[in-house]
Amino acid sequence: MNQLQFSARTTLDGVLERDFAIGDVPGVLWSPPSFSPGTPLILMGHGGGLHKRAPGLVARARAAVVDDGYVVASIDAPGHGARPRSDEDQRWVDAMMDARKAGEPIGAIVAEFNTSLARRAVPEWQATIDRLQALPEITQDAPIGYTGMTLASTIGIALAAVEPRIRAAIFGGVLAYESLLEDARRITIPVEFLLPLDDAELPREDGLAVFDAFGSQEKTLHAFPGGHFRVPTERFDTRFFPRHLVPSVAGVVG
Template identity: 45%
Template sequence: MRFTSEQPLGDGVLERAFTLDGIPGILWTPATAVASAPVPLILLGHPTLGLRRMYPRLAARARHAAADGFATATVELPGSGDRPRLPVLEQARADLRRAKETGRPVDEEIIDALVLPLVEEAVPEWQAALDALLALPGIGGPVGYSGGVISVGVRLAVVEPRIAAAGLFAGSLVPRVMFEEARRVTVPLHVLLQWDDEGNDRQAALDLFDAFGSQEKSLHANMGGHTGVPQFAGEAAARFFTRHLK
C-alpha cells in the first residue's frame, strides 16, 4: 500500500488516498486511531460509478463513522473510475441498456454477466486491501462492510472471516446463484430496502433477505426511490455497527 496524498477533513478526521497494486483507494481515520488503541474498521462499498463521482457521499459516510470511532476505507471497483474497462462488464451494461430501452425484461443471463464477473474480481481485491489496512498502526478489528453492490457484500460475508457484521443495500440486481451463497451468511445483517426503487426487483430483494442464514438479520424498508434514502436510515445503520463492532 502506497499513500499518495493526505488531507484533514476537520473534527480530527484524516483522509489519505492510496494505491494498492495499482488500485486506487481512500482511508479515513478518526483522531482516536492510534497504535496503542486501534479502532474498528468499516469497508465502504459503493456502486460502479467511480470513486470521483461517489466521493461526496463516501466522505460524508466516513465522517459520520469517524464520529462514532470507526476508521473507514474504500477501493475503486474493477472496470470503474480510472481503472481499465472490463469488456465483459461493458457488454453486459450495453445489453442492460438495450433491454430497458426496448421494454424487454432483464433476463438472468444479463444479470449474471453484469454482476458475477464484478464479484469475482472485486472480492479478492477487497480482501487484499483488508490485509494492508489491518497492518497499519491505529486500525484493528472487528471489521464491518457497508453498502455497495449487494452481491459483493454477500460474497465477502461468506468468504472473509474478518467481516463481523454487514450493512447491505438492496438496490442492485442479484444473480440466482447469490441466493445460495446468502444461505451461508451467518454474520449479523442490517439490510436497507427502498420500497419504490425503480431499478430494483423488490420481490427478489425480499427473497434474498429471506435466504440469509444469519440468526440476527433486520430489514429496514422505507418508501421512496433509489436515491431517496431518509437520513434516519443512516442513523439506524450507525447504531447497528456500534452495537456489533465495539
C-alpha cells in the same frame, strides 16, 4: 503480495483522508487524525457506475469518522473510478443501457455483470484488509464491518460469505439470483438489510428473498418508500455498527 502505498494526504474538518493503492487498486482511507489500534474499520463499497469517492459515500464515510470515531476504507471496483473498463465489461454496460432504452428488463444482465465484478472484487477487498491490518495504527485488533448497496452489496455478500474477518454488514438493493442467494445462505454475521419498496429495477420480492436467505440469527430488514437512490439512513438502526463492532482493547482481545 502488493504493498499498500499511501500518496495524497489531507485533513478537512477533523477528518484525515489518505489516498492509497494496492497494486492497481486505488483506495481512500478516512479516519480521525489519530486513533488507536482496535478502532473499528468500516469497508464501504460503491454502487454500480460510481467510484470510491462518490459524494454519498464520502458523506457517509466522513460521518462515520466524525460521529463514531471509525476508520473507513473504500476502493474502486474493477472497471470503476480510476480503473480502466475491459472490453467484456463494456459489452455488459452497453447491453444494460440498450435494454434500459428499449424498456426491457435489465435484471439478467445486471446479475451476470455484477456476479463477474464480485468474483474479481472479493480478492481485492481481502488484500485490502490484509494490508490495512498490517498498518501499526489498525492491526488485527480492529473489528471490521462492511456496508454498501446494489453493486457494493453484490460484492459484499460474496465477500462476507468467505471472509470471517467481517463481523457485521449492511446490505441492500440487490436482485435475487441463485449464486447470490447461495452466498447469502453462508452468511451468519449480524445483517441489516435495506429495501427500497418502489424501485422499478429492484423488485421488493427479490429483496425479501435475499433477506430470507441470510443464515444470520440476527438480521433486520428496513424498508422505505421510493427507490434506492435516496436511502433515509437516519430512520434505521443508527446503532448497528456500534452494537456489533466493539473496539478491542489492545492486549486484551487478540
